[in-house]
Amino acid sequence: xxRYFFLFLKMxxxxxxxxxxxxxANLITLPRNAILADISGxxxxxxxxxxxxxxxxxxxxxxxxxxxxxxxxxxxxxxPNSLISFFADRLExxxxxxxxxxxxxxxxxxxxxxxxxxxxxxxxLIDHESNIWKEIIETxxxxxxxxxxxxxxxxxxxxxxxxxxxxxxxxxxxxxAFIRKYMDSIPVKDDTxxxxxxxxxxxxxxxSISCPIIATEFSNIYILDPQNFSIIQQANTCNTAATPFxxxxxxxxxxxxxxxxxxxxxxxxxxxxxxxxxxxLIQLKSDIVDMVLVPGDNFIVxxxxxxxxxxxxxxxxxxxxxxxxSPITTMCLxxxxxxxxxxxxxxxxxxxxxxxxGRQAVDYLSIADxxxxxxxxxxxxxxxxxxxxxxxxxISFKILKRTAEFSNVPQESTPLIQSKPLPLPKRSKLxxxxxxxxxxxxxxIHQTFQQDLIRLRLTxxxxxxxxxxxxxxxxxxxxxxxxxxxxxxLGPKFTIVLTxxxxxxxxxxxxxxxxxxxxxxxYILSNYVIKIPLIPPSLxxxxxxxxxxxxxxxxxxxxxxxxxxxxxxxxxxFSIPVLAATINMPPTELIA
Amino acid sequence: MGLxxxxxxxxxxxxxxxxxxxxxxxxxxxxxVVNSFKSEEDxxxxxxxxxxxxxxxxxxxxxxxTAFDMSGHGRYRDLWEHYYxxxxxxxxxxxxSDRLRLVVVKEELDLLLQHPNIxxxxxxxxxxxxxxxxxxxxxxxxxxxxxxxxxxxDKPWHISASNALTGEGLQExxxxxxxxxxENLNVKH
Ligand SMILES: Nc1nc2c(ncn2[C@@H]2O[C@H](COP(=O)(O)OP(=O)(O)OP(=O)(O)O)[C@@H](O)[C@H]2O)c(=O)[nH]1
Ligand SMILES: [Mg+2]
Numbered sequence: 001x002x003r004y005f006f007l008f009l010k011m012x013x014x015x016x017x018x019x020x021x022x023x024x025a026n027l028i029t030l031p032r033n034a035i036l037a038d039i040s041g042x043x044x045x046x047x048x049x050x051x052x053x054x055x056x057x058x059x060x061x062x063x064x065x066x067x068x069x070x071x072x073x074x075x076x077x078x079x080p081n082s083l084i085s086f087f088a089d090r091l092e093x094x095x096x097x098x099x100x101x102x103x104x105x106x107x108x109x110x111x112x113x114x115x116x117x118x119x120x121x122x123x124x125l126i127d128h129e130s131n132i133w134k135e136i137i138e139t140x141x142x143x144x145x146x147x148x149x150x151x152x153x154x155x156x157x158x159x160x161x162x163x164x165x166x167x168x169x170x171x172x173x174x175x176x177a178f179i180r181k182y183m184d185s186i187p188v189k190d191d192t193x194x195x196x197x198x199x200x201x202x203x204x205x206x207x208s209i210s211c212p213i214i215a216t217e218f219s220n221i222y223i224l225d226p227q228n229f230s231i232i233q234q235a236n237t238c239n240t241a242a243t244p245f246x247x248x249x250x251x252x253x254x255x256x257x258x259x260x261x262x263x264x265x266x267x268x269x270x271x272x273x274x275x276x277x278x279x280x281l282i283q284l285k286s287d288i289v290d291m292v293l294v295p296g297d298n299f300i301v302x303x304x305x306x307x308x309x310x311x312x313x314x315x316x317x318x319x320x321x322x323x324x325x326s327p328i329t330t331m332c333l334x335x336x337x338x339x340x341x342x343x344x345x346x347x348x349x350x351x352x353x354x355x356x357x358g359r360q361a362v363d364y365l366s367i368a369d370x371x372x373x374x375x376x377x378x379x380x381x382x383x384x385x386x387x388x389x390x391x392x393x394x395i396s397f398k399i400l401k402r403t404a405e406f407s408n409v410p411q412e413s414t415p416l417i418q419s420k421p422l423p424l425p426k427r428s429k430l431x432x433x434x435x436x437x438x439x440x441x442x443x444x445i446h447q448t449f450q451q452d453l454i455r456l457r458l459t460x461x462x463x464x465x466x467x468x469x470x471x472x473x474x475x476x477x478x479x480x481x482x483x484x485x486x487x488x489x490l491g492p493k494f495t496i497v498l499t500x501x502x503x504x505x506x507x508x509x510x511x512x513x514x515x516x517x518x519x520x521x522x523y524i525l526s527n528y529v530i531k532i533p534l535i536p537p538s539l540x541x542x543x544x545x546x547x548x549x550x551x552x553x554x555x556x557x558x559x560x561x562x563x564x565x566x567x568x569x570x571x572x573x574f575s576i577p578v579l580a581a582t583i584n585m586p587p588t589e590l591i592a
Numbered sequence: 593m594g595l596x597x598x599x600x601x602x603x604x605x606x607x608x609x610x611x612x613x614x615x616x617x618x619x620x621x622x623x624x625v626v627n628s629f630k631s632e633e634d635x636x637x638x639x640x641x642x643x644x645x646x647x648x649x650x651x652x653x654x655x656x657x658t659a660f661d662m663s664g665h666g667r668y669r670d671l672w673e674h675y676y677x678x679x680x681x682x683x684x685x686x687x688x689s690d691r692l693r694l695v696v697v698k699e700e701l702d703l704l705l706q707h708p709n710i711x712x713x714x715x716x717x718x719x720x721x722x723x724x725x726x727x728x729x730x731x732x733x734x735x736x737x738x739x740x741x742x743x744x745x746d747k748p749w750h751i752s753a754s755n756a757l758t759g760e761g762l763q764e765x766x767x768x769x770x771x772x773x774x775e776n777l778n779v780k781h
Contacts, residue, residue: 017695067692069728338667380692381619383666399696402666403703 015404019397020068031330036377037085041093045378050080086198086210088226101193162187192217215244281316290331303328320359326350332374347371480504491588492549501540509535517566616685618664621722624756676709689726716772719751
């Protein structure tokens with residue numbers, strides 16, 4: 001509170017003009033029961049509201065205002081629950097249809113005259129209940145007590161209204177008379193409308209044709225054709241028990257749309273084009289009061305009974321939450337097209353309205369008492385009018401000043417979670433063609449890949465063998481000696497050239513000898529031990545020995561590993577060699 | 593012969609160029625008012641909401657009137673102030689049946705009166721409480737009170753109820769304005 005007070009002192013001048021307030025209007029209405037629509041098609045927008053009367057002898061009314069003046073007041077058949085307006089056709093002048101939901105019916109008005117009545121389909125009875133009534137219809141006999149007892153086995157809310165009424169009859173005689181009266185027909189279980197909204201059909205302009213969407217007590221969602229009011233899509237709210245009470249939508253019916261349904265169980269369910277059942281997107285811990293969708297980002301702003309406002313992305317990730325100082329009664333989207341921004345007006349029980357731009361409270365209005373409904377839009381000729389009806393029955397009209405700006409307030413709307421999707425490149429035509437090709441020729445592509453992989457491995461193995469047989473690069477890191485050998489000749493006489501390298505850049509090598517070890521049955525060497533002179537740092541010593549293969553007809557192949565000459569480099573006084581290597585001798589190529 | 597020309601002939605002011613600025617909210621009837629000043633042959637039959645502004649001229653042997661008929665739509669109201677400097681008189685048209693927007697009229701009038709190019713000048717302002725034929729129309733007295741016109745001390749002002757469709761009340765107002773402008777011109781010479 002202090003913060004707003006401070007903010008208020010700083011701004012001092014209100015951004016709103018007080019156009020008109022009537023404290024004795026005596027209007028009783030609820031959220032979603034006020035709309036602004038050009039009902040006569042003259043460009044002079046009207047305010048249409050329902051005025052609720054809860055006493056049975058007093059009918060609720062549908063009231064229409066031109067500017068601040070009441071111009072029409074008609075009785076409604078029963079308690080209204082929500083109000084919509086939409087364009088149903090392209091006839092000139094463009095006159096929208098106003099729809100009022102009362103009980104299981106929607107009454108459609110054009111030019112303030114009722115012209116169509118839509119009834120939501122009734123629900124099938126529970127088997128048990130229909131059996132009870134069927135039996136009475138067939139036998140024409142009944143026992144009131146027994147019947148009441150068996151009806152009581154069914155949960156009260158699942159009964160038809162006729163059975164419910166029967167259970168509330170106290171006296172036996174009255175109950176009997178009641179049953180007799182309805183003895184010839186099976187009762188119907190009416191479905192009650194709980195909320196409505198409209199969804200644009202093909203385009204998003206101010207006068208585009210929209211479809212009414214209706215949600216009911218028994219969790220049904222109906223999308224109606226705006227011209228003939230037939231049901232064009234029907235779905236269930238959620239796969240779990242859910243009672244819709246508030247519905248919002250975005251998108252276009254013909255293209256793609258998202259319907260968000262808030263339920264009394266605290267879920268927000270998502271329903272999309274073609275779905276037969278919605279799915280729960282968000283679950284709140286406390287009861288939902290109101291919900292708005294902020295256009296553009298399609299953020300979902302939800303108010304709950306615990307005085308908390310939360311904002312979610314369209315995928316249901318929570319971006320921020322904020323607590324207000326008084327219970328929230330209603331919310332309203334304030335679209336400011338001339339400023340290209342949208343605010344969310346939050347009506348509080350203490351008689352104030354807070355305006356949020358993103359997560360920031362940017363403005364504040366004080367009104368007579370707790371607002372029961374807030375609407376914002378064009379009224380008369382003025383585009384930015386805020387109409388507030390309060391629980392105390394007052395109505396007040398406020399106009400946003402032309403010079404009002406909200407952008408000078410420092411905006412830290414950076415969401416807690418990165419809401420933007422990863423910057424994936426656009427799917428190019430090439431990409432699409434490639435993926436189609438991959439799907440069609442999966443087997444060939446896989447086989448070609450495997451062949452190439454095997455070839456690669458083979459090449460790698462060959463290179464390794466090559467490297468091993470090169471007989472170079474054997475060394476001892478610690479002693480910093482490297483030995484390489486080279487075999488020259490075709491056989492049976494070979495020359496072996498050995499190079500001993502001192503890779504130590506500072507110390508010379510001293511006191512080394514090289515010993516050769518062969519199977520004397522196959523090879524005879526010119527020299528078996530060679531004493532190595534001093535090898536200065538970074539230099540090498542080359543030596544040469546002759547080997548002669550003993551050619552024998554048999555046995556040569558059997559001991560294949562015997563055609564190897566082992567070389568040991570050792571220090572004169574130690575028995576453990578410093579370096580050991582094996583020279584694989586090539587077979588003698590016999591020239592025929 | 594147009595109303596303006598008749599008047600001009602009658603008053604016989606010297607060959608002078610006179611600019612009048614016609615302002616007021618959109619749909620108040622500014623273009624309709626200006627249209628009824630024009631000679632029969634120049635009159636428009638179809639009046640549509642003005643975009644930006646229109647310039648209408650009335651020529652007379654003694655006096656040339658140039659009326660700047662501004663658009664009253666919210667997004668064009670910023671344009672008004674650009675013509676404050678050059679104008680010799682202001683016609684402020686009010687839709688007297690639009691009770692809702694009377695606060696907006698007051699707001700725009702206050703902005704106009706506070707403007708540096710206006711607040712120094714003793715420029716005559718003529719108010720037309722237009723659409724007096726409408727059922728919900730407020731009287732010119734009520735409108736004057738709602739707008740707080742009695743607080744304008746440093747400028748001559750006048751309000752007349754009018755019906756721009758029939759021309760009723762326009763003559764009275766314009767007579768007053770012409771008189772004021774002529775006085776101002778005479779003082780300068
Ligand atoms: N009943 C009635 N209608 C009027 C009167 N004067 C103008 N109108 C109507 O009001 C509407 C608006 O008139 P315009 O002259 O276009 O209004 P404007 O002030 O020029 O409007 P913008 O150009 O949008 O600022 C038209 O339909 C006129 O026919 C009047 O005295 N009485
Ligand atoms: Mg105009």
